[in-house]
Amino acid sequence: MAAAHSEKVRTPAEPDRVLARVESVTSSPATDDAGHGDGPLADDRPAWVFHVESFDAFYAREYASLVAMAHALTGSRSHAEDVAQEAMLTAFRRWDDVSRLDLPAAWVRRVCANTATSVVRRRVVEARAVLRLRTRPVAVAELDETDSAFWSEVRRLPRRQAQCVALRYVYGCSVAEIAGILGCADGTVKSRLWHARARLAERLGETVDEGQQS
Numbered sequence: 001m002a003a004a005h006s007e008k009v010r011t012p013a014e015p016d017r018v019l020a021r022v023e024s025v026t027s028s029p030a031t032d033d034a035g036h037g038d039g040p041l042a043d044d045r046p047a048w049v050f051h052v053e054s055f056d057a058f059y060a061r062e063y064a065s066l067v068a069m070a071h072a073l074t075g076s077r078s079h080a081e082d083v084a085q086e087a088m089l090t091a092f093r094r095w096d097d098v099s100r101l102d103l104p105a106a107w108v109r110r111v112c113a114n115t116a117t118s119v120v121r122r123r124v125v126e127a128r129a130v131l132r133l134r135t136r137p138v139a140v141a142e143l144d145e146t147d148s149a150f151w152s153e154v155r156r157l158p159r160r161q162a163q164c165v166a167l168r169y170v171y172g173c174s175v176a177e178i179a180g181i182l183g184c185a186d187g188t189v190k191s192r193l194w195h196a197r198a199r200l201a202e203r204l205g206e207t208v209d210e211g212q213q214s
Helices: 002-027 055-074 077-092 104-131 145-154 161-168 175-181 186-202
Strands: none
Touching: 002 077, 002 161, 055 077, 055 104, 055 145, 077 104, 104 161, 145 161, 145 186, 161 175, 161 186, 175 186
């Protein structure tokens, strides 16, 4: 009876001990009950718990800018929204992995840029097929007249040059950031931007600084 009574006295303290154990595991490196770090949860390395951003927060922060970049690359607001949504859907399906990348935003921007250029190529093929039957007016993006002319010429650039220009002027990305997003060297980005600027200047009747490559 005395032993049974003793067990009943200790039972109410169990939840507090368990809660303390959970808090120690989720806020510090794994340790044993004595706090020596060599218990069953330890793996010779600290088991830190990192904050992972929710997909909803990521979507709210990145979506509008993705639409802007896709609009710049496709010239169509409706296509831009489709492209941005497709990029976000891809991120959502792989969020467990994407959310743990150093730069999840860079990953989804690359997906968006590649999807946008794929859409443009598909639209060109479709337009050629339709033009075999009849001529149709070309849709014009809802942009200011000056911006419309600029982005129209950007879309005529080689695919990678157009992507570099869009990332530079829509997001304000640095050369290093563009290189990270597109998976290429800084020097490659500089070269693409320089050639893109030279071609745009020629087509728009402007001049380009021969020494400007960044």
